[in-house]
Amino acid sequence: MNTIQKKIWLLVAIVVFIMAGIWVTLTYYNQKMQDQYNEILQRYLQMNEVSASSQQLVTSLNNYLQAPSSSRLANLETDRHELIVAQEQITNLRNNGNHFTLTNYLNLIDSLVDSSDRSVRFLNAKNNEESLNDFADATRLSTYISEMTLTLLDTELKTYDQFYRGMIKQSVELKKLGIWMLALITLLLLLFTYWFSLSITRPIHKLTQAARELSRGRFEMQIEVAANDEISFLAKTFDRMRININNLISEIQHKAQLESELQTNKLLLQESQLRSLQSQINPHFLFNTLDTLSKKAYLEGSEETSDLLASVARLLRYNLKRLDRPVTLYEEVKVLREYIAIQQTRFTERLRYVEEIDDSCLFVKIPGLTLQPMIENAVIHAVEPLEDGGTIRFRIIDGGAFVIVEIEDEGMGMTQERIAQILEEREADRQDGHSTGIGFSNVVRRLRLFYNREDVIAIESSEGRGTKVTLKLLKEREAGDYAEAVNR
Structure with a gap:
């Protein structure tokens, strides 16, 4: 411009x-x-x-x-x-x-x-x-x-006598040339200044006329300024404002005509909302139904189906807990095993799960729903896309003042840019139909709020070589109102 x-x-x-x-x-x-x-x-x-x-x-x-x-x-x-x-x-x-x-x-x-x-x-x-x-x-x-x-x-x-005379004559001619050049330059500058001032004042004059017409209520007059500068931008904005005002007036008139229809439709909407409320399913009713189906399957001899329904019920009940309440690693590992049992039923031999857990570290507090989204991410990206499936290794190791949690897979890995996106909490949480809706970056943010440290999580990965996520959890974390931080 x-x-x-x-x-x-x-x-x-x-x-x-x-x-x-x-x-x-x-x-x-x-x-x-x-x-x-x-x-x-x-x-x-x-x-x-x-x-x-x-x-x-x-x-x-x-x-x-x-x-x-x-x-x-x-x-x-x-x-x-x-x-x-x-x-x-x-x-x-x-x-x-x-x-x-x-x-x-x-x-x-x-x-x-x-x-x-x-x-x-x-x-x-x-x-x-x-x-x-x-x-x-x-x-x-x-x-x-x-x-x-x-x-x-x-x-x-x-x-050199002739040369001297030529130099004197050349000096005189140079003075004349200087005078003519000064006059020519002055004329050119005057013409350019006139053109320059005209390119500014002419659009402003058009804008003044347009404002006068708008003040008289004539909104149909189009504003056009043949320029490519800030005044042109101002004229285009002014013209859009004229169109918006004109449309707003038409919309107000149209709304006045529809006011009676809206009153009638409001009653119908309230009735529809009541029916929608009646159709909602109580989560406790869902848990009871799953428990009933599990017992019925057990009585009918379908023990695997019974175990699967029970695992789903326990997983749903755990997932609906408030995320601002900390839990122990024991509870997280317990629900993690339920999730693995469900996925192994789905993937059979394609999902190979190996765990190495130091039971003395399971007392450590951790934000709820931390491990399952990470394992779920490994299942989605390292097992599901591969025809032969893959192996997920889960470890809990005593690291002195820390408890080290490692989640490692053999998938396609990720780029450094993707790792930076997750660690900088710039990942958009995706809900693609087979995810809990708890994004990886959400887990990172809650862990950092919970432990009040930035280095609580590390990701090692490269394309084609799998991914390793390491959590470094303090056995005695710093005091802080985690629930208030999460709510903010």
Whole structure:
């Protein structure tokens, strides 16, 4: 959705982009002109450096000829090296305008260096006359170099005169371009601002007209705003409100017409409720009926059927106890065996049940209906889906200050995400026709409330490798109002 905030950010981005573009352009041209100025100035300085180096070389040569010494010879060598370096630098200054002059200039420098070297060699050979002649040549060459430097500088000035004029003209044109760009940008920003403000004020104007019509009781007028922002959302909500009010008025009128019919139907409904109450079965009547059927089956010689009916009756009676009342592990194990007996009748050899119980641990208190839902979960997911059935192992072990209860099956297991869902109590309790309706997460929540601890239960499982549920029960749990916690 193109919100108003995004439109504002778009306007800001356009302005910043234009300003950045202008700044980059001006900076680029300014840097370009500055680099050109520096290049020309560097040419002048390099030519002047050659002239100064040649004069310094002649001075050092004169000093050495008058009083030869190792220090003066070292100074002479230094000046000679600086002149050669300066000569190498100005070699890169060659162009079409100074090609001939610069070639002569470089030759003069070579001649000066040679004359200086010969003067020193003749002096070392005790040939003072030749040494002085070469010194005179070096002095003359140095003068020629200075004059040639002026000639080169004059040539450079003539060569770059047109460039200077072009730079001045370019600067003037750049100022004009800046003025035109400023005018163009101002015009574009004005047009964009007008469009932006219109995209906000036009829908608001339509909403104002629609509100005026609604205040006059005209609910049939449809509100349409061609936009895709918060104002459009507001207009759509306003239109839905208009439709809802219109429907509400129609519904009120319709209800007024049906009022007399509702009064008549109310009497019929009360009669139906009475008949529904009469059809409900008293749980105690159900228990008595199951006991009667169990005794009758026993008298008729159907002992297995009698035991099954008795187990069902005891299981139903236990399941209807209040869940906020704690029971002992002994009671839970007892009803668990009833449940296993019923399931073994159903699955026969497909259900294999193995238990290992330390009778000294059966005094521990536990919330009612804790073990059966866990075993039932193992039966549903680890025995029922498999053609060969499966084995469920149930253990109660003395763990010192704790009693360890383990329920292990050989089913398909579960994912870590499913385990986290159960332990975080995010499982939706399912009642799929063969479940007690006590979900696994419900058991986890009641155990944690009962013992006031989070680590009371642990689940180990992986897909295809079965599941192991471990309860870590305190023999002496912390005092707390469990019933009040469960009711909350």
